[in-house]
Amino acid sequence: MNLSYWEEKHYFEDNDLVVIGAGIVGLSTAIAAKTLRPDLKVLVLERSIVPSGASTKNAGFACFGSVTELISDSVNMKYEDQIALLKMRWDGLKLLQSNVTPEDMSYRSRGGVEVLELDDVSQITALDNINKYNEMVSDAIGL
Numbered sequence: 511m512n513l514s515y516w517e518e519k520h521y522f523e524d525n526d527l528v529v530i531g532a533g534i535v536g537l538s539t540a541i542a543a544k545t546l547r548p549d550l551k552v553l554v555l556e557r558s559i560v561p562s563g564a565s566t567k568n569a570g571f572a573c574f575g576s577v578t579e580l581i582s583d584s585v586n587m588k589y590e591d592q593i594a595l596l597k598m599r600w601d602g603l604k605l606l607q608s609n610v611t612p613e614d615m616s617y618r619s620r621g622g623v624e625v626l627e628l629d630d631v632s633q634i635t636a637l638d639n640i641n642k643y644n645e646m647v648s649d650a651i652g653l
Contacts, residue, residue, distance in 0.1 A: 525553045532556035533565030534606065541609055572606070572617060574599035574651070576624045577636040580643045589646070596650035 513522065527543050529536045532554050540552050560566075575583075575596055583592050607617065626633040636643075647653055 521553065524551060526550040527552045529554045531561070531563055533561040533563050535565070536561075538606065538609065572603050573622065574603060575647075576622060577640055577643050578624060578626070578633060580646060581632065581636055581639070592646060593650045596647060600651040 526547075527540075527550055529540045529543075529552065536554055536556075540554050543550055543552055556562075580592065580596075583595065587595070606615075612618075624636075626636060628634065
């Protein structure tokens with residue numbers, strides 16, 4: 511690829527940080543870096559005109575964990591670690607909302623729905639323990 515003098519000089523020369531991807535994670539990373547160090551020259555690269563990765567697909571939703579996800583986490587994590595993870599997820603959602611208003615991101619809190627298969631024992635366990643996991647969320651974030 512042949513770059514013009516202006517492209518080379520203003521886009522690709524002397525960057526302190528190059529972020530690959532202009533989705534939620536990429537732009538949040540760039541914003542955090544500039545907030546912590548306003549002097550940094552930060553370049554964000556995206557493969558197309560608009561972001562086309564996970565942020566625009568099913569991973570571009572705002573959540574902090576489902577019942578079956580919490581059950582899965584409990585297999586390998588201590589209760590305190592699960593609480594810390596839930597809090598980090600919640601804080602991440604709040605941080606995103608501080609960078610982009612809920613109105614600008616069309617955010618609407620609608621609660622959550624999880625479809626469980628009745629022939630899956632681990633998923634039925636989710637129903638049996640739903641109060642326990644609701645208490646866990648309350649302990650972590652106060653909901």
